[in-house]
Amino acid sequence: MSDATQAQAQTTARFTPRVFSGIQPSGGLTLGNYLGAIKRFVDMQEQGIETIYCVVDMHAITVWQEPDALRRQTRELAAGYLAAGLDPSKSILFNQSQVPEHAQLGWVFNCVARMGWMNRMTQWKDKAGKNAEKASLGLFAYPSLMAADILLYHATHVPVGEDQKQHVELTRDIAAKFNNDYGVEFFPLSEPVIEGAATRVMSLRDGSKKMSKSDPSDMSRINMTDDADTIAKKIRKAKTDPEPLPETPDGLEDRPEARNLVRIYAALAETTPQAVLAEMGGKQFSEFKPALVDLAVDRLAPISEEMSRLMQDPAEIDSILGRGADRARQIATPILQRTYDIVGMIRG
Known part of the structure; x- marks a missing residue:
């Protein structure tokens, strides 16, 4: 173990293990959100x-959001968390x-982070893109x-998808700079999971592009929120190639x-691509797709149905989020207050 790695491990060990992650309520939860985030969130709440877990609605408004749509999308995302098995008695959801305190600490970190970063x-x-001059400061x-x-x-620990790893690395840079600037070991160097x-x-439709709610094609x-028939139709029509499945993951390169x-199948079945190909290797997609349809419908249709039921009672969703916010503030407030003390701000 290098000196830097050892120092990091010692610093992190001073903090009680705690998981945080969040998703923007920018509309339309997809299978990518479920497999890449929500399913993992649910699994982690059982690990002691x-x-x-947070619906990061303040991030959502870095681009224009119609207010009624934002409220609906916030509730829909919360319903997705709950329908997937997130238990508000085991996890804090808000x-x-x-x-x-998020915005208050965010301002302190605006003054720690560098423009170059x-x-x-x-x-x-x-x-x-090319319209940077017209983008919001928030973005x-x-x-x-x-x-x-x-x-x-x-x-x-921060469970994220691969595309968010850079943000957690920036979080570590900000924590390290704050600690170094003020001569403290106050913030942990959070680990991406x-x-x-x-x-x-x-x-x-295109395996080189990330599954996105902004893609013009719903297919x-x-x-x-797709029902069983829609899930089945989309998988049956998913783009493939004429070759049979290989025996090992190397053949998928x-x-x-x-x-x-194959990865979707493995994630839904809670197994590995290697195990999937050990069973399915050599088969054509005409055999593989029906198996994937059955698996996807079995796993996803109940979530869709429960989301629909939950969305019929927005007051209950709001109540769950409110109770979660109260619990979150019990943790957040003393950490922000100590941050202000370290920075030199006077509190009455």
């Missing part, structure tokens, strides 16, 4: 570690804007708010659509 963020470049600065989301709870067979689910994705479907 405190788990805190929406970010109900805990003002923000300019290098891949998602800023992708989302702003540019939101990675420091994301760092605040995590560090406000002294979270030691990237695991599972489908940490990046790809489009059903490119499985929505978590240049076959993005085949690789994507």
Whole structure:
């Protein structure tokens, strides 16, 4: 173990293990959100570690959101968490804007983070593109708010998809700079947790592109609100190639659509691509797809049905989020207050 790694391990060991992660309520939960995030959140709440999960509605408004749509999408995402098995008695579930300490710590971190760090963020470049001058300041600065989301709870572990790893690395940079600037070991160097067979689910129409709710084609994705018939139809029509499935994952290297479907199967079955191919290797997609349809419908249709039921009672969803926010603030408030003390701000 290197000196740097050893020092990091010693620092992290000073903090109680705690998980934090969040998803933007920007509309349309997909299979990618479920396999890459929500399913893993549910699994982690059973591991004896405190788990805190957030609907990050403040991040959502970095681009324009119609207010009624934002409220509906926030409730729908919360319903997705709950329908997938997240238990609000085991995990803290809330929406970010109900805990003002997120924005307060976010401002402190705006003053710690460097412009050069923000300019290098891949998602800023992708989302702003050639129109950077017209993008909101929030879109540019939101990675420091994301760092605040995590560090406000002294979270030691952050389950994310591969595309979010850079944001957790920035969070570590901000924590390290704050600690170094003020001569403290106050914030942990949070670890990204990237695991599972489908940490990046790809489009059903193009295996080189991430499954996205913004894709014009609804056939490119499985929505978590899709019913059983729709799920089956989309999988049957998913793009493939004419070759049979290989015996090992190495054979999927240049076959993005085949690789994507195998990974989806493995994630839904809670197994590995190797195990899937050990069973399915040599079979044509005409045999594999029906098996995937059965598995996907079995796993996903009940979630869709439960989401629909939950959305019939928005007051109950709001109540769950409110109670979660109260619990979140019990952790967040003393950490923010101590941060202000360290920075030199006077509190009455």
